[in-house]
Amino acid sequence: MSGWLAYFWDRRAEIAALTGEHVVLVVLSTALAVAIGVPLGVALTRRPRLARPVLGFANVVQTIPSLALFGFLIPMPLIGGIGARTAIAALVVYALLPILRNTYAGISSVDPAVVESATGLGMTPRQRLALVELPLAFPVVLAGVRIATVVSIGLATIAAAIGAGGLGVLIYRGVAIVDHRLILAGAVPAALLALAADGLLGWIERRVQP
């Protein structure tokens, strides 16, 4: 056991640098997914007829194997190529569904009597959204962000396959030379990162219960 710890300790600088890259990949892609998914989810509640096809499409996209999606994106203009940009585009695609679905569900589940009284008191649709619907849906939206973040941390390890960096670099190198310690040097920090993100977002979720 102490041999393993010494092994990790010797590589602490590289592990720390790759963990930093990993966090950047996850934070950027989740932030982009929130910026797209929340407004889109709100828009779907205003056009319920579109909700089923759009959520269904997002569901199908979710089923594309991630390595294949990374591969598909490489030849694409603008978002494609080798490197972090392509990986972020793919991670956004996967993070989008939970955020979109939870935003739609959260806004839809606000008590109709509350929505009616907001309108009846003379709120504009924008005020109703900002003052009533979004605050009441917030814990559900945040639960979606939490799922998306944890999934992204796992998926981002695969991003190393297209040269995006992150903890996947250690895992791929370990697989290539059949070195378990090297695989674990990438996998253990990724797992700890996922647990930490889950714990932190879960704590915020409980704090903001309306």
Add this chain to the structure above:
Amino acid sequence: MRGEDPIALRRRLGYVIQEAGLFPHWTVRQNVEAVPRLLQWKESARRSRSDELLALVGLPAAEFGERRPRQLSGGQRQRVGVARALAADPPVLLMDEPFGALDPIARRAMQREFLDWKQRLGKAVLLVTHDLREAFRLGDRVAILDRGRARQIGTPREILESPADDFVREFVSDEVTP
């Protein structure tokens, strides 16, 4: 009413709905101050208005102001709903089955209070109910509606003594005689 901005119009009508429809993430005081806030009243004016109204409906702000709607009983929530509707001093109060979700005892108490408020405030109140006894107890004038059309409009006495047609006669005798 036609051609008027519906948003501005709604802010000038006091509106009370069934189950009150209070905002669950706001305190009682914030709920009462909802319309004054939309109308951008100064904080001191909002505060003294909510103090006054919470006292009127028997829920003094010192005790109830900082509570959330879920910490209140059904009757208390309905009182907050009335205070919220009165906040911007609307000339007309619109009540859509305001006491429909209450148990019979709470409903009776709220009806008594309603008559008291009506006297003191001197506002026109339009109250919608399925309960004819409630309509006769609370209303100065009652309109009997059938599928969206008014069959008869009059005082409770006029409606009881000279129903306009068979529909009204049957409706009134079913509801009032048993």
